[in-house]
Amino acid sequence: MKPYALGTFSHERDSRKFVGLVMDDQVADLAILAKLYDAPALADAGSVLALLDAWDTHRAALDRLALAIDVKTEHWYARDALRVHPAIDLPRQVFCTGANYRKHVVDMTVDAKVGPPGLDEAALRRWAENMMDERAATGEPYAFTKPVSTVSGAYDPLVLPNTTTQPDWELELAVVIGRSGYQIPRELAMSYVAGYCIVNDISARDLIPRTDYKMLGTDWLRSKGQPGFLPLGPYFVPKAFVVDPHRLKMRLSVSGKVMQDESTADMLFGIERQIEYISRYSRLLPGDIICTGSPAGNGTHYNRYLQAGDVIEAEIEGLGRQRQTCV
Template sequence: MKTFALGTFSTAQDPSRKFAGVVVDHKVANLGDLAKEYGFAGLIDKTVLSLLDDWPRSLEDLQQLVHQASAHDWTDERELRFHSPVDLPRQVFCTGANYRKHVVDLTVDSKVGPEGLNDDELRAWAEDMMDKRVAHGEPYVFTKPVSAISGAYDDLVLPPTTRKPDWELELAVVIGQEAYNVSEADAMNYVAGYTIVNDISARDLIPRTDYKMLGTDWLRSKGQPGFLPIGPYLVPRCFIENPYELSMKLTVSGAVMQDETTADMLFNIEKQIAYITRYARLLPGDIICTGSPAGNGTHYNRFLEAGDVMEGTITGLGHQRQKCVV
């Protein structure tokens, strides 16, 4: 079976006209044109979202189409503009505090814990808390507005509302069929594929200081325009052998900030889907951001500034690049 990915693209000549594209070895074919040429009527005039609305049939047709289409005139992806591969999903869910070392580091950095502990003691306390959380706790999930979504190579416009814009490279799950009250055992059957996200966060806007009992404010801290670059591709699940053995790496202006694997995830994808669908209905094309590893700006006390360039990679899913501008 030939490996391929999906994306949403436009050309420099017609930037407002987006089209679903099939990607093979960094070459892109307009899905509609390809489907017409090889007689796949069911794939003509499809967006990536509409493919996901009928994903089992779409995947079968796409596999056959790609197998037959080697003689097609493909376009180098560098000649195209990338949009979010699912343009746009209906819902975005984010699982917070879901990487062990990340949460332990934040605990030590923020000095959150019993009084009188030194850093080593606080770290040991936090690690024990993570063990208990995995054994007895549940994922922590919130939503993010789709208006925050941008393409994988779009500039990040730093808003004047924050002094501490931060990065969070994450593996994202793309849902392939409606899901409600799904068991962990069945959860992966609802996954169409994977992509990369960067859950940009305004660290200084997370806590509500006007009324502390309100706790966190995810709208203002994570929902601003451009705060969720997605892509470049949607890679079907069948091409990612093990989502828990993927290398994740993010640099900021050449300096390595995050360098971890998905093995450090506290609650796996199955548990996240089961938890979300206990309370909400997942729809085809929905995105689940599965958490970010250690190495955020909070840990380094170093936040994004104009001129910074972020580059993020996850094994098998490509890479992102955003330049920070004002």
């Protein structure tokens, strides 16, 4: 089986979006390939979401097509020659699993000095580490939703809104759902996964707590729901080409300085557990994405937030790269 990815693209001279088959960092219009190589099951799929609506059928057709094609024909374009839109344009639902990386939560606890009184920094860190180990053993994921209107392309500018003074980055592995399901058991969870892509869960840190009425707790709408706060892509990579999603290297830099350099192995709750938990309360639909949490190294840790002119570069092993300029 030849590896491939999928995305949503357009030519600079033509605003029409098309589903692109990506091989060796070259892109071709899937509809054109479907006609050339007699793949009728793919000919009418006008979006990546449409492919995901019948993913098992379309995946088999894509596998056959990838084996047959030649990337040296005139129908292929360099990715840099195209405009890159959100890989899934657009998902139906976006779920996020918060506080899901062990070191990230430990660092936040130490940085905020939240814990039993009288502990020095080393003792507070040990307390936080023990708390995370206990949570992983006996606790549950913490999930919330994010508006689909936050989704943007992997190379689109990130417009920093005037509503926040602390815009922050959160590189995350996104799970793409390929089958509808409700109350999915953990042992079957991975059969609902179509593949993976990169997201950056941009967050306004100063807008997370509600200070007007503290019993309300966190406000995810205003802190994570603003336009452009979820760059998605550049590609959607089918799960067959990701050997172990729990062992992927992740790296994010801001204006040339590495801020996050971790692995998905630091997740507290794995993908199966997240799918089981979210689907206990919400029906998952084809094209949904689950943002699985962000590793250590956010702006809160460095007391450094995004500013106009900053360039964010992010990558996850095997899933491509993102690049946003803050304006």
